[in-house]
Amino acid sequence: MGRSTTALWLVLLIVTEIGESTWSPGGAAHGLRCEKLRTSVSRPHSVTVTEFGAVGDGVTLNTLAFQNAIFYLQSFANKGGAQLFVPAGRWLTGSFSLISHLTLSLDKDAVIVGSMESFEWPIIDPLPSYGRGRELPGGRHQSLIHGHNLTDVVITGQNGTIDGQGSVWWDWFNNHTLDYTRPHLIELMYSSEVIISNLTFKNSPFWxxxxVYCSHVLVQNVTxxxxxxxxxxxxxxxxxxxxxxxxxxxISTGDDLISIKSxxxxxxxxxxxxxxxxxxxRIAGSTKSGAGIALGSEMSGGISEVKxxxxxxxxxxxxxRIKTSPGRGGYIRNVYLSDIVMDNVEFAIRITGEYGEHPDEKYNPATLPLINKITIRDVMGSNIRVAGLLEGIQGDSFNDICLSNVLLNVTLDHSPWECSDIEGYSNLVCxxxxEPLRGEALKHSAACYLAEGLRPQDSDTEQPGMMVASL
Structure with a gap:
């Protein structure tokens, strides 16, 4: 790294560190869509799970108590909804399903604990957009907290905990003794107006x-x-x-912190x-095997307008990380990623066009995905081994990949970037x-996107997404 580059790196590092001092979990949201989602719901009716025989000793199985409480609360659905309160204690349970117009609220010392008996997690149909269980053909285990065709659901608390006791499931997976795909901690399907907030989730068997198939979802202040x-x-x-x-x-887990799929x-x-x-x-965390933010690999229905x-x-x-494969079809486009700080990360940016993993042999390998209009800017990285490993698909170049103000302290002595079947633009990247990303994004180009509304710049204005403030 030359003297001028080193100086630039140090100046930008100082600027980034100063900027970080204003960032903290729990800060005000600045997103266009986040502001439109409610963060709390008032319920006129409330019951406690102990009223239905639950015992919070960590030993007594309380599945029936949760189910009976929720069945009772159905009568309040048209009366403003209701709350099910879980007090302090360790509440062992199998899978249970929520209803519309319900708040599930946990005390700060409450822990909902998933049973380690697989039969307490019922088998349900595979998702139609997957055609089979994600790990095995056939059905899959229902999540610990489940919902289907719901409206107006809140899962919250005073930082209470939901613990899936996933170690037994991880052992079954590693030993290849699973009969069905592992369950999630929370899965809501075909639902809208969902809030998940102020809770800790631990040891999930799977994601x-x-x-999935949801609309208007807010996940806020969770660990x-x-x-x-x-x-x-x-x-x-x-x-x-x-x-x-x-x-x-x-989020600190064994795989992707956030992964967008379709x-x-x-x-x-x-x-x-x-x-x-x-x-x-404002997401912080670490992952030994995954990415901070991933798109794919399951993306056949399309992914777009991501900020x-x-x-x-x-x-x-x-x-x-962006992951896809021949046979996926679909698209990933109009993605804007910015204000990212990494430390001790193996690959800062990775695009994989030959990820593999198919549900069966019925896919058409000639059905290729479309990957374009991906803007990555204002990225700072220290102790990075590889800046970028960007691999598209031969005959299906991923294009309009835009990098701006990406400064990485790379430890690899040679080839910090490796690219194939990629086309795009870059500005102030170190x-x-x-070479495939050294095109200059023109002032009137619509290839690179802005944060505001994720729309390309108008032809008569400058392109802030590709501009860098002077130092």
Missing amino acids: AIHP ILAPPDSPNTDGIDPDSSDNVCIEDCY GWDEYGISFGRPSTNITIH AEGLRLSNSLHGI PESC
Whole structure:
């Protein structure tokens, strides 16, 4: 690294550190869509799970108590809804389902504990956009807290805890003794007006929070924890969902912190429901095997209009990752990622066009995904081994990949960028980006996107997405 580059790095590092001092979990949201989502709901009726025989000793199984309480609260659905309160204690339970117009609220010392008996997690049908269980053909285990066709649901508390006791599931996975795909901690399907906030989620058997075929979802002020070697314990996975806001979360798991999905190969193409209008703000964490933010690999229904800002990532494998494969179809486009700080990350940016993993042999390998209009700017990285490993698909170049103000302290002695079947633009990138990304984004170009509304610049205005403030 030359003297001038080193000086630039140090100046920008100071600027970034100063900027970080104003960032903190719990800060005010600045997203266009986040502000439109309610953060609290008042319920005129409330019961406590102990009124239905629950015992919080960590030993007594309380599945029936939760189910009976929720069945009782159905009578208040048209009367402003109701709240089910979980007081201090350890409340062992199997899977249970929520209803509309319900708040599930946990005391700060309450822990909902998932049973370690697999039969307490019923088998349900595979998702139609996947065609089978994600891990095995056939059905899958229902999530610990489940919902289907719901409206106006709140899962919240005073930082109470939902613990999936996932170690037994991880052992079954590693030993290849699973009979069905592992369950999530929370999965809500075909639901709208959902709030998940002010809770800690621990040791999920599989992905922790999975809104699928949902609309208007807010996940706010949650902590998600799982051991770094726990398999596929993603944090938050919006899947074929729209108008989703995720903000002010700390996530440390064995896989992607946030992964946006939309169906798998021919099943996702047929189902045809994209993930769109996804807003992410102020996420911190680490992942040994995954990425801070990932798009795909299941993206056959399409992913678009994604805005993520304020990611703080350390001790992780990937910072930003896009995953797809021949046969996926679909698209990933109109993505804007900015204000990202990484430390001790193996790959700062990685795009994989040959990820593989197909549900069966019925997919068409000639059905190629479209990846374009991806803007990544204002990225700072220290102790980064590889700046970028960007690999498209031969004959299907991923284009309009835009990098601006990306400054990485790379430890690899040679080839900090490796690119193939990629086209795009770069401005103030250090180390200098690979040749396919050295195109200059013109003032009138619509290739690179802005944060505001995720729309290309008008032809008569400058392109802030590709501009850098003078030092």
